[in-house]
Amino acid sequence: MKKRRVVDIVRDIALPYCVENKLDLIDVEFVKEGSIRYLRLILDKEEGISLDDCSLVSKYLNKKLDSIDPIEENYLLEVTSPGVERELKRDTDFEKFKNSKVNVKLYTPIDGEKVFDGILLGLENKIVSIKRSDDSINKISREKIATIRISVDF
Structure with missing residues (x-):
């Protein structure tokens, strides 16, 4: 069986929580920038994302990821908005x-x-x-x- 990709695992964990909290999960990235790995979730909602929205998802995801530990290497979790110069993905x-x-x-x-x-x-x-x-x-x-x-x- 092929090992599931980190982004797929994280998306499966985060999506129901985002839907429940009326947040739009735009993308999940697991990227290396310089010497640091980032697990990045990009969120949006109609009236725009707040710092509280990002914090809620970050806390929820940290707790879930700590319990199942699907990522072997060190990484930084970043939960963010798409910004004004957002990339069109979907x-x-x-x-x-x-x-x-x-x-x-x-x-x-x-x-x-x-x-x-x-x-x-x-x-x-x-x-x-x-x-x-x-x-x-x-x-x-x-x-x-x-x-x-x-x-x-x-």
């Missing part, structure tokens, strides 16, 4: 943030560009449509997009 994100300004990074260039900005027109049949500043429209397979984030001018 199909529902593409609908929710339709007509928003986005920054797109591709795995391989299209017409010589790997990074560009535009307005998100939507996602249909795994194709993302972006309207560029010159009013041209790029239709890009979601598989070719490394990241797509909300872009905010400060």
Whole structure:
């Protein structure tokens, strides 16, 4: 039997608690940054995530993870909001943030560009449509997009 991935185990533990507390579990990451491993949960809710929301999930998850101990290595638990320049990860994100300004990074260039900005027109049949500043429209397979984030001018 294949060993279950840490993110899958954590998602299975956290999701019911998040649903019960009306929190949207956007993503679970288990990543190494420098010499430190991070177990990162990204949460959201309609009115925005508070520090109390993050703290509640962190305490719950710490207790659960300590009892079953599924992670062999040392790590830091981080429970956070997606932020204003959030990455769009789920199909529902593409609908929710339709007509928003986005920054797109591709795995391989299209017409010589790997990074560009535009307005998100939507996602249909795994194709993302972006309207560029010159009013041209790029239709890009979601598989070719490394990241797509909300872009905010400060």
